[in-house]
Amino acid sequence: MTLVPGGELSVAQAKQCYPEIFAINWRRRLMHGLAWGISLAMLIYGLVLFDFSPLRIWDGLGQLGMLVRFMVPPATEPTVVWEFMKAIFETLAMAFIGTLFAALLALPFAFLSARNVFRFRLGRFGIRRSMDFLRGVDQLVWALVFVRAVGLGPLAGVMAIIISDIGTLAKLFSEAVEGCDRKPSEGVAASGGTTLQCTRFGLLPQALPMFISSTLYIFESNVRSATILGIVGAGGIGYQLSERIRGHHWEEVATILILILVTVYLIDWVSGKIRGRLIEGE
Amino acid sequence: MSSPFDDHAGSGAWQAYCAEQRKAQTEKNRAWILGGVAFLVLFLTSAYLSHFSPGRIIEGLPKVHEYIAKILPELGVTTIREDMAYWFYAFPDWMVLLGETILMAYVATLLGTLGAIVLGFVAARNVGPNRWLTILSRRFLEIARTVPDLVYALIFVFAFGLGPLAGILAIAIHSMGASGKLFSEAIENIDLKPLDGLKAAGANWVQGMRFAVFPLVASSLVSYSLWRFEINVRTATVMGIVGAGGIGQELITAIRMLYYEDVSALILLIVITVSLTDMLCERIRHGFIGKENLS
Numbered sequence: 338m339t340l341v342p343g344g345e346l347s348v349a350q351a352k353q354c355y356p357e358i359f360a361i362n363w364r365r366r367l368m369h370g371l372a373w374g375i376s377l378a379m380l381i382y383g384l385v386l387f388d389f390s391p392l393r394i395w396d397g398l399g400q401l402g403m404l405v406r407f408m409v410p411p412a413t414e415p416t417v418v419w420e421f422m423k424a425i426f427e428t429l430a431m432a433f434i435g436t437l438f439a440a441l442l443a444l445p446f447a448f449l450s451a452r453n454v455f456r457f458r459l460g461r462f463g464i465r466r467s468m469d470f471l472r473g474v475d476q477l478v479w480a481l482v483f484v485r486a487v488g489l490g491p492l493a494g495v496m497a498i499i500i501s502d503i504g505t506l507a508k509l510f511s512e513a514v515e516g517c518d519r520k521p522s523e524g525v526a527a528s529g530g531t532t533l534q535c536t537r538f539g540l541l542p543q544a545l546p547m548f549i550s551s552t553l554y555i556f557e558s559n560v561r562s563a564t565i566l567g568i569v570g571a572g573g574i575g576y577q578l579s580e581r582i583r584g585h586h587w588e589e590v591a592t593i594l595i596l597i598l599v600t601v602y603l604i605d606w607v608s609g610k611i612r613g614r615l616i617e618g619e
Numbered sequence: 620m621s622s623p624f625d626d627h628a629g630s631g632a633w634q635a636y637c638a639e640q641r642k643a644q645t646e647k648n649r650a651w652i653l654g655g656v657a658f659l660v661l662f663l664t665s666a667y668l669s670h671f672s673p674g675r676i677i678e679g680l681p682k683v684h685e686y687i688a689k690i691l692p693e694l695g696v697t698t699i700r701e702d703m704a705y706w707f708y709a710f711p712d713w714m715v716l717l718g719e720t721i722l723m724a725y726v727a728t729l730l731g732t733l734g735a736i737v738l739g740f741v742a743a744r745n746v747g748p749n750r751w752l753t754i755l756s757r758r759f760l761e762i763a764r765t766v767p768d769l770v771y772a773l774i775f776v777f778a779f780g781l782g783p784l785a786g787i788l789a790i791a792i793h794s795m796g797a798s799g800k801l802f803s804e805a806i807e808n809i810d811l812k813p814l815d816g817l818k819a820a821g822a823n824w825v826q827g828m829r830f831a832v833f834p835l836v837a838s839s840l841v842s843y844s845l846w847r848f849e850i851n852v853r854t855a856t857v858m859g860i861v862g863a864g865g866i867g868q869e870l871i872t873a874i875r876m877l878y879y880e881d882v883s884a885l886i887l888l889i890v891i892t893v894s895l896t897d898m899l900c901e902r903i904r905h906g907f908i909g910k911e912n913l914s
Binding site (some may be wrong): 375376380384386394398401426428434468469473474477485486487490561568582590592597598601 | 627667671678679748769784861893
């Protein structure tokens with residue numbers, strides 16, 4: 338590398354000294370141009386295919402404005418609100434039971450898909466892929482299947498939450514277990530502990546705060562998703578919501594939306610508090 | 620249960636210490652018992668409200684098993700080719716629908732990210748142009764992400780008509796709220812010195828954002844958007860359930876009309892699509908991070 342003597346360096350001089358920095362990288366430019374071109378072409382193709390005409394958007398926005406006007410003022414009759422509150426409680430109950438059982442059932446799978454616990458590679462691979470399968474199907478699809486199987490009502494929703502969250506939680510839990518320090522479990526092994534004891538006394542205490550924290554996160558997310566499970570008949574406020582929308586009771590729709598917003602905020606706040614205390618307490 | 624502090628012998632100071640420890644122990648026990656009782660009450664109420672009883676589970680599980688047995692196809696080892704062809708008889712149509720679903724997620728992610736970029740700058744507390752605009756855009760993003768995307772879809776289907784348009788707009792609004800929050804948080808964590816430099820050289824707000832703030836957060840923006848795209852592909856597969864386009868329409872028809880084997884074929888295709896998207900996005904993300912580290 339050539340060193341330039343002190344003083345101001347003009348652009349021309351700099352170009353002369355370091356031609357490789359100022360050279361135009363044609364290959365890179367071409368690749369960038371190609372990437373941008375393809376992304377843009379896909380976007381335009383999508384917009385055309387899905388009929389994103391300005392006229393349609395404008396009409397739709399007009400309709401939307403009308404719906405919003407129908408929503409004001411929201412319904413406030415006590416009987417209606419009480420009915421919605423009951424549905425909200427049902428939603429919360431579904432999320433609570435679903436998350437609890439999903440967390441309990443995910444534990445064995447989590448340990449069996451963690452590299453530092455279960456050394457049998459093929460078995461680990463199989464368990465991981467089945468967890469991916471549970472996770473790959475949206476909760477709503479599981480809800481559809483369970484509604485067919487066990488009938489309308491919150492039980493189908495709880496089952497859908499349990500099945501899809503076993504997949505999610507097993508992945509999160511196993512990551513927590515794999516991030517653990519090996520030494521405590523080696524200590525247990527050195528004093529004659531079995532594999533099960535190593536896991537119980539060497540790994541579980543380390544991973545537990547992470548387990549609780551991710552379970553609380555999933556609970557928050559389940560409160561949100563449980564509000565829509567009712568759309569396919571799996572219990573909760575979603576059922577009321579889709580019925581009111583189908584029946585064009587827009588002022589009641591507004592009430593339900595407000596209730597959902599308030600509930601989600603409250604749950605996020607409470608769960609954030611609990612998480613803070615548990616993590617700090619540990 | 621006996622504890623070392625139950626022993627009443629010893630000096631006065633030791634006695635006082637023991638009493639203190641005993642008290643702390645009782646308080647801890649009381650907290651545990653209170654927590655346990657609260658948990659139990661919550662559990663029982665929830666179980667009651669969600670019809671989650673052992674009887675109903677025992678009654679329901681065989682039905683689930685029965686249904687799964689019904690939707691699985693009969694595949695023979697010798698006739699595997701014909702069986703597969705029969706199982707996936709509408710394969711070309713389904714692939715077109717899957718492609719449409721992915722394209723929906725793509726367009727929605729781009730639109731949502733675009734909105735998130737604009738609002739993210741306004742909503743960031745450290746660089747926002749105006750305090751009131753910041754508060755306003757934060758509230759707006761909050762509402763956009765708190766209402767589930769399917770609820771938007773239900774309403775938009777009324778306003779924009781059945782079809783992918785409603786679904787795309789629903790996903791776009793929801794992801795705008797979610798990415799906008801992450802994006803504004805990323806902006807709030809940046810180093811402000813480059814911006815100060817540009818301001819000192821006379822740059823206006825837009826120029827400052829474009830040349831001092833955006834380059835610092837561009838890489839996290841890319842990884843958020845890719846991550847969001849994965850989520851949106853999954854969401855786009857269920858938009859059809861409320862009539863908002865994509866493969867979900869086919870799935871709910873198959874479930875409602877009891878085309879048993881179609882259900883399993885469609886679920887399998889959805890899982891494969893979602894997993895492939897996840898894998899692809901992860902590779903792109905790693906490629907990006909690798910390149911960032913190299914340069």
